[in-house]
Amino acid sequence: MAPDATHAEQPIDSDDLEIAYIGGGSRQWAPNLIQDLALSEFDGHVRLYDTNQDAAETNAEFGNWVQDDPDATAEWSYEAVDDLDDALDGADAVILSTQYDPRDTFVHDLRIPKEYGIYGAVGATIGPGGIFRAMRTIPVFRRFAAAIRENCPDAWVFNYTNPVHFVTRALYDEYPDINALGLCHEVLGTRWHLAMLAEEELGMDAERADVEVNVKGINHFTWVDEARCKGVDLWPLLHELKDGERGSKRFTYDDLKDDSVFSDNWQVTWELFRRFGVLPAAGDRHLIEYATSFIADGQDSLNHWGVRRTDADYRAKHWTPAESKQTTNVEGWMEGEREFELESSGEEFLDILEGLTGDGPYVTNVNLPNSGQISDIEQGPVVETNAVVRDNQVKPVNAGGFPRPVRSMVQGHVDTIETIIEAARTGDVDLAFQGFSIDDQVQTLTPDESRDLFGELFAAETEFLDDWNTDDSEVLAKADTFDA
Amino acid sequence: MAPDATHAEQPIDSDDLEIAYIGGGSRQWAPNLIQDLALSEFDGHVRLYDTNQDAAETNAEFGNWVQDDPDATAEWSYEAVDDLDDALDGADAVILSTQYDPRDTFVHDLRIPKEYGIYGAVGATIGPGGIFRAMRTIPVFRRFAAAIRENCPDAWVFNYTNPVHFVTRALYDEYPDINALGLCHEVLGTRWHLAMLAEEELGMDAERADVEVNVKGINHFTWVDEARCKGVDLWPLLHELKDGERGSKRFTYDDLKDDSVFSDNWQVTWELFRRFGVLPAAGDRHLIEYATSFIADGQDSLNHWGVRRTDADYRAKHWTPAESKQTTNVEGWMEGEREFELESSGEEFLDILEGLTGDGPYVTNVNLPNSGQISDIEQGPVVETNAVVRDNQVKPVNAGGFPRPVRSMVQGHVDTIETIIEAARTGDVDLAFQGFSIDDQVQTLTPDESRDLFGELFAAETEFLDDWNTDDSEVLAKADTFDA
């Protein structure tokens, strides 16, 4: 059968679903999933695997505890598993959601580039920090993919780990027949925002599911060139709004300082729409890392467009690691300190699972290797478009191409991603540096600075980079910032 | 917006649907449509246009008559319109289903090639007859497309006219932004057959809608490389059956002579599956016109594989032209001679319309210009794959590529089609002959024979070919069979 088709051979048994959750010690997504499953139409068993075994144990305990809730209609059991192969063995579905302790990694991704004048707002998916996150994560996920090939080759794999484009690509690079989907909320957020505009501006009664978009791009740099709400074309409205008050807000630091860092003022969105005629479909704080002229002046420029940066301190402070005893949501519930009410999270995971088990077709945005769904990007790189989910298959929907200038920007980032992926195959540090050096954020540095930034990031995170061959690297040898 | 996206700008009003039916004097499809609409969730108005105005009038009369049926839940009115522009003006949906009187055309397509030893079974979509049908039809449909651009540029256009690939391509060639779908039953038949196999061989309770396939190709030469019934992979079953009794039947003329000419014994299907590992998804009688080794020995060879030919006499005899008074189904009903019971036909037209007006997503096979849905065929030619129908849009689903030998056969026919399309732009007869001469059926003739066959067909149907520049043609000048 066609290698570019994502499909599993055997149907999933909705009454006996085996889920492997890699990174199952999570305090954020795991409790949500547990509740969603308890309210679902599926029964089954979840194996939680985490390098932090205690956290996985706690979640398993919580999962089983939830079964006693009178509202829990589905039957699920949970266990923590300390061996990756055991966790994956025979799984129908695998969830991948892992992260190194950001205090050892992410904070460097943010702090060090800033010292070189690079003010990426998030630093997690592209730019110097995002690239180093990719360099840390790709080798791990290649091993996950290899283990899936051995233990559950036909499983559906849901990757939530950032940078989603790099990481999903790494899974396919290791195991081309994997049935892996890269998932992300940003496009859903755009659809929600468009529904809100339809309500406020057109007086429609609309919610996210009523908005259908034709979406294409790479994760966090996706673009929409058709949008309808209940069949009504939203394009004329968008053109009207971009030139009015909604589309022309500007900000200072003071305007923003009391808002959540995650607030999205859509001003980057409007400006890119104004310039290129197609609508970006990701939060402004992500977009500016790909369309870097918005941070050409650093922090001020960022704020000007209504974006706040989540810096190293923020990330360190807000880290709620699995092992932390501070934010004991689940323990609190289990010990009766906090009242528990079983609630659905609204996550899409179950919608997709239902589509796969016969309740389809279901159409949503998914990250998959390009097999033609974007017509003017090469085949192979992981792109994000709509896909149609049906019985045991997920097929991308054709999204067409881009206006040339937008394609150029997207292709530039694809080139960075593909270069890093290629470099990771052999641990070639100097090739990774080539990919790093053509990144738009990095290109604002002089050649010496970019090499030194690379070396300094490498030095700071070297313990997480031991799949890379530092010995042969001319770049590291020349960098003043790296001590071989 | 992207030119490769098929979508309309304004939503269709389900309560006030305007349909233009070109070829609306039809005695076959029109009565079905009228009944389907009467039972549908839509209300609206249908304008019937036909070169045979009487037939259109009769259908209009019948349509309005059906409204009185107590089971008719929807409100529809009908009128016959004698001007193409009037028929199209402001339409939401356009149905294209026309044919010249086969006694003046189709019979030549069948009889003349047979005299040269070419035994195509159908002769309607490829091979010398199919190519001449295309040469007659393309100029007409270019004019239809131009009229749609003028009168209802945003309408949904449903083309049922053969050869579907040539004709749908001609619509897009004239008017690239047309929202036209080429529709055909063959893949539906394959899904029906697979459901039957699932029932008989796997004991499943299955119908056509339970079978999902990944389909790709050109109309009547489509291929399936994934098939599931309720999520169960049918591939292992198909491999088993191809080598057993089901897959190995052979026939003589006597075995077949009492069967319907439309019976499908699937032996060509099994043989191609055996050879190439992917399953053809069209009736055997169509397949053998594209995979021509099955007719290498003419009639015997055809029968050997369980296929009967519909020859010129058959076509002439079974023609129930719109103007005929012989087969008065609708008159009989209206005049009370035959009892009328309002019945749904099961046609997909309404399923697609419902998908377009919000009751989606609906996935089915559709003929559309390739914009990447088939990964190893160039962009532009009309191909057939699944598409997802949602509010006001139809997007192809990515179907991947072919095994190389199959791609080679498909590409060969694409080359014929594209050459004829290019020739039709300027009426270049000699370029059309180039496309004709590389057709697999024609290639079994010597160079002189192929030129003479071309000339003879041209002479026989010349009154339907007056968009072509015969004066400049070297081929016609040299052909013994054509008198300039």
Added chain:
Amino acid sequence: MAPDATHAEQPIDSDDLEIAYIGGGSRQWAPNLIQDLALSEFDGHVRLYDTNQDAAETNAEFGNWVQDDPDATAEWSYEAVDDLDDALDGADAVILSTQYDPRDTFVHDLRIPKEYGIYGAVGATIGPGGIFRAMRTIPVFRRFAAAIRENCPDAWVFNYTNPVHFVTRALYDEYPDINALGLCHEVLGTRWHLAMLAEEELGMDAERADVEVNVKGINHFTWVDEARCKGVDLWPLLHELKDGERGSKRFTYDDLKDDSVFSDNWQVTWELFRRFGVLPAAGDRHLIEYATSFIADGQDSLNHWGVRRTDADYRAKHWTPAESKQTTNVEGWMEGEREFELESSGEEFLDILEGLTGDGPYVTNVNLPNSGQISDIEQGPVVETNAVVRDNQVKPVNAGGFPRPVRSMVQGHVDTIETIIEAARTGDVDLAFQGFSIDDQVQTLTPDESRDLFGELFAAETEFLDDWNTDDSEVLAKADTFDA
């Protein structure tokens, strides 16, 4: 450096050239080469390797004997070597020119298809016989390529072995960095013919070297779309001639029976030029195996266009194997029975060598993997275009694309070739049969006949096909003509 560039790293020392001649027992080409070298500007050493060691010894003896000729200006020594690795070790240039005894192989390639009604004129490069020759030869040449990689990775490799496209492709498939050129005389013959036309029709004083063509295609199915003689465009002349007497000759068997079988009457050439507007550039007897409508009626059809077939008897009779003592040209010379005069053969081998060693640029037609020199054929397959030879490099010259119908025919043969190449990687007989079955000559057979023809050829030549996995083959198991 770029993998698609054909170049060697070290310059060749013209005064100490090491040549390995694989198939060096040849009675035809070897004596020519020996004389050419003796008259050349190079000095060096030739190692002759042949499965027939005696023949190689004789040629070595002859080579050294020629050194005593007073006209021999260059210094060369010769030795027969009985080990492939020894022959290749450190060579600067490798000549590949081998053939199994045609009485065991070629005669079957010709006789058996004829029994199925297939009248290929030559049977050596495409069609059932050509494909079997390829199946025999590819595994051997993969081993040659592997040995070259080990023993002389930077050597220039000149392949004269048919089928040149299959065989040259096999060399690159095994060793992608090989510096191999596939060489053939057909295009040179077309240039010679054009020079003759310029002389006779335009009164020019012209020879082959005065004619420059833009050539493209695959070996033996090459096409010219520009031709000049001393800068004069020959296109108007060709258009005039194709419609006159020169372009319209027809023949019977009697007309031809006294001519050499190798006579070229150019009528296939004119007819294809007339039809497609571009000029084929290979002998008619080769063209008709690729443009198979010329043999649709078998022998008569062939003769009608002025072509004679070289059949099995002819090949058996005219075989002058290396081990034969009958045609002792060289022995006769050495023993003084025949007078020897040192003469240049006019072969291009030395022209290319001179170009490579600094006497360039030299432009000629060469078979190389497509890296863009043909713009509408995929990259990878071996194609024939002009190339420019300079110091230590051979780069293809951009030749553009084809009219679509011609591209379609070329691509069809490329698909057969690439399928066989892919099949040869693992010895997959059934995949080879897929490639075989889409060949235009084979497609004139019914499915059963094509399988039986395949089986019969396989059975007849099975001793030369032991790299193929017959055990797993469904096709051979089903063929009535093959006994597993």
Added chain:
Amino acid sequence: MAPDATHAEQPIDSDDLEIAYIGGGSRQWAPNLIQDLALSEFDGHVRLYDTNQDAAETNAEFGNWVQDDPDATAEWSYEAVDDLDDALDGADAVILSTQYDPRDTFVHDLRIPKEYGIYGAVGATIGPGGIFRAMRTIPVFRRFAAAIRENCPDAWVFNYTNPVHFVTRALYDEYPDINALGLCHEVLGTRWHLAMLAEEELGMDAERADVEVNVKGINHFTWVDEARCKGVDLWPLLHELKDGERGSKRFTYDDLKDDSVFSDNWQVTWELFRRFGVLPAAGDRHLIEYATSFIADGQDSLNHWGVRRTDADYRAKHWTPAESKQTTNVEGWMEGEREFELESSGEEFLDILEGLTGDGPYVTNVNLPNSGQISDIEQGPVVETNAVVRDNQVKPVNAGGFPRPVRSMVQGHVDTIETIIEAARTGDVDLAFQGFSIDDQVQTLTPDESRDLFGELFAAETEFLDDWNTDDSEVLAKADTFDA
């Protein structure tokens, strides 16, 4: 014939060559050409056309005067022509070399971006200044191409006007069958430099013609991945040198201030070679406008790598316009004030002409639309590779592809160029701004700054931009710097 082939239909008569020189009032190139022709093997007539008719007259006078020189072996006559059509009528060769008075144009291209912090070194071919030069020049050259189509459709057109890639592309965009070559000295300079290295480091006796390179890219951003001197591979030498003293020089302003601004220290070259493994083949001062990290710190960064900027003052001061009486070389000669010695300039124009008239093949680097000579850039954009010049034809030589990061940089600039070319078709200012805004130099500005820079440049040069539709431009309407 193939549209992607550059060739003329009729051979050039070397004894009666008609040359049209557009921009023929030049004081720099015209006197060189006149002397070269006087010493050439051609005879003929030159028509000099210039908006400055006096300058053309002077050159005509000089040309005829040179004929009296005893060393003048060829017969040439000259005339100034004041009508473009008259100048072109029936020409065999057309030279295009024009420029607006830099004091009205170029000085703004340099001064205004500098005020925004953009320190391009030359500003003539890419970056904000280069793009505006393109926007001024493209419409003019479209008119030239249209006039060539009318007056001398088969002529060979030699374009020396910058930006060569934009301008040559504009010629082909207007008249796809034009036989136009874009010519430039930069790659020749690289070959000269490599010959110098071969002499100094390898002790070879070498000059430019002894060095052969495989070159590819766009003009001024070309790359070499093979280089040989008399067959000796220079790659090992280059790897050695890049890490030694030659490859590691750094500079301050003081180090450079006494050097010519045109000195080339090759340090940008070495750094890019070090980073990407392929060698750039243009002067450092051009490269840094395409690989913009070298100017990330402005002037200091530029000097650091050994490059001096030619700023607005320099350009204004050194302008030797045709109408100037200051630098009266030719008048001085003619009036006997300066001694005249007839000398060859070494320009390649005559080498190419000789190749075209039979003295070939000649291989050199040429700018032509990509028809596959670069394998990983789309077809259509004008690229620079080697080409082979023969009788009446120029065919690109296949150069292969790039390492991905280099391809990414090249493609980014291609996207700017193609966007501007597309915009120029209809004078779409906002689309031009899209191309402008994705330029690497411009991307270092904030969105507001880039719009204002665009507006300011437009305002300063508006009289030269009247082919552009300013009225419909949203960008100009929003720019604070442009007054509609």
